[in-house]
Amino acid sequence: MKRLALILTAAFIGFSANAQQALWGGPQVESPVINEDGTVTFRLQAPKAVKVEVTGDFLPTQKLTFEMNGNKMEYDAPGVAELKEGPNGVWEYTTPFVVAPEMYTYTFRVNGFTTIDPNNVFVNRDIASLTSVLLVPVAGERSDLYAIHKVPHGSVAKVWYHSDKAGFDRRLTVYTPAGYETSKAKYPVLYVLHGIGGDEDAWVTQGRATQILDNLIARGEAKPMIVVFTNGNISQEAAPLENADGYTRPTMALPQTMEGSFETAFPEIVKFIDSHYRSIAKKQSRAICGLSMGGFHTLYNTLNYPDLFNYSGMFSAAIGVNDTSVSPIYQDFDKKLATYFSKKPALLWIGCGKTDFLIQANRDFMKKLDEKGYPYTFMETEGGHIWRNWRVYLSEFVPLIFK
């Protein structure tokens, strides 16, 4: 056994120079480490560096200004902290504060060169960039919902449906709850939509949606349900690495995301799910929610198909800023709103952060609802347009549906 371990070990080294460093060579660099006192230590081996920094949303934010096409906008940027050099070229920083339970992302800057933490394989992709992940779960805290527990786990599948509208097959992520495969039961369906630049992977990586579902269902706080994560860009087959065109660098020039085609084609997805899964194909058992652009898509899917969804959740929704001329989907807003509420939907749920740049648009929308006496539920949180809030909104919304 020892000899075998040795030669297999040697094979790894031959295969990966990184593995050598990570497993045997050089000092053992562990990063990040959640310390017993609740602080977190970050380490990086960079023997010839002059300056090493860590930046991430576990640090207090700083105000920065962004300029584009002559417009200046202030925004909250993640804070930055400097690491200090220790023995063997290992740089280190320990937070002077207890890091609150939450899921954070961070990157290192080595002499101005930005990259992930090479000692942490927990990495998320956000559009075109990678960030390292720090998950601080604490029992009893909300972030405990984001951790994996020894509870029954649902299945998470990447599946393809044919889109007549797009003219090709497109990819979905589908969660089926624990017990689905052997049960004869039918299940309600929740559709969950991502923001601009995201794709069918975003909610299950950055959003921790399948962990939230597993845990809420195991606690008895949510009904077992099928959950469908769509790709909101109808011109895309799938997430960047899963396209037939190979990897194409994502840009902000996103075609076909907010000109009506996604909402026009949405019934194709509902039809696919109802014909391929044991779903309850009725309005009472269908819900939809989404973040930012996905909140916008949620609103217009809800209004244009008033017989499809009984529960709708708008998370930091990008409302009130669209060009209504591009599609009939966005026209006759007040009339569609009246029709929707006349059918007495079970829930319209709105969540937004106090410092979100979309808070005013959401307040304007709610003012309109108030004037008409249309019922809705609103949750206002601290913070802005960030995943931290969207995970909260999902875990608040899911227990309210299919009751």
Place this chain on the structure above:
Amino acid sequence: MKRLALILTAAFIGFSANAQQALWGGPQVESPVINEDGTVTFRLQAPKAVKVEVTGDFLPTQKLTFEMNGNKMEYDAPGVAELKEGPNGVWEYTTPFVVAPEMYTYTFRVNGFTTIDPNNVFVNRDIASLTSVLLVPVAGERSDLYAIHKVPHGSVAKVWYHSDKAGFDRRLTVYTPAGYETSKAKYPVLYVLHGIGGDEDAWVTQGRATQILDNLIARGEAKPMIVVFTNGNISQEAAPLENADGYTRPTMALPQTMEGSFETAFPEIVKFIDSHYRSIAKKQSRAICGLSMGGFHTLYNTLNYPDLFNYSGMFSAAIGVNDTSVSPIYQDFDKKLATYFSKKPALLWIGCGKTDFLIQANRDFMKKLDEKGYPYTFMETEGGHIWRNWRVYLSEFVPLIFK
């Protein structure tokens, strides 16, 4: 629409400093780029660096020596090339040769600090380390099998089964071929096993197994089949990031991988699949294969359950190096071999590279088979103990089964 794009854009910047650099800030760094002449250019923005190198298996290998516990072993390490600094602190290297169609992995070294290519979101995890991926697909070449094409795609699911042997739920990756959900048909099942340190993710990331399956089935070169990717470490619930214990740093001290428990418990997995999927639950419609440690597991699953598998594939199998005293699974080898062949299995397929450190062990095994007149198929390739060969072996093995 413009105003919306602007404010959503600003939100991203607030969320991720990387996104800023990647999408607007600084010079547009594209890396890697496959040039029209077949060379590949790597770029990195590192304004204050003194030395920037790229290392990966697209470069000619170099011989290095590894010492552990007093034993010296020579191995093939990936080559290293230096990038040259250009304007704006962007370093660049273009291969002086055409990069052959293949899937490669690489990392950068900036002043001795090793990390991935921050401009390439295509990243693979191998045990405890991350590497950037360069896929060079060329129509008509084998690596074309590793690319995603506009063909019907199977579903790829992460599912959990209960292991009585382990005492907890464990994770599998399950591929169901295109059409499975709506077909009433039953399908044959192939079990695919990873190497030491791998997990249920390895074959679908580094192995490109689901792309290989989609493409071979679409070409009519393989039968539609269910494919199950197991986790060969019975003490693990799942891949490191998917455990209830949270992320624990992988080490080479792998418990319960080659002491018989995985093979002892293997029928649990077969039973789960046959009760949860429309599988053909017969020896004629069952195959198993694996790489390195997984080739070893394949051999002992095949020999200990001579009525389970009709097709077995051993890829760079770690045979002849085990301690037979640790489990009855590894005892009575010759007798089990005789019983297995007396039942006339359809295929025992062996693949190994000429410079693999396990080639002699495989030759010794085949010598034994020859002496007894037991039939097998052998494919010898160039190269050693590497994923490049395992992708080749899988794409050779799959067309031969269930005929």
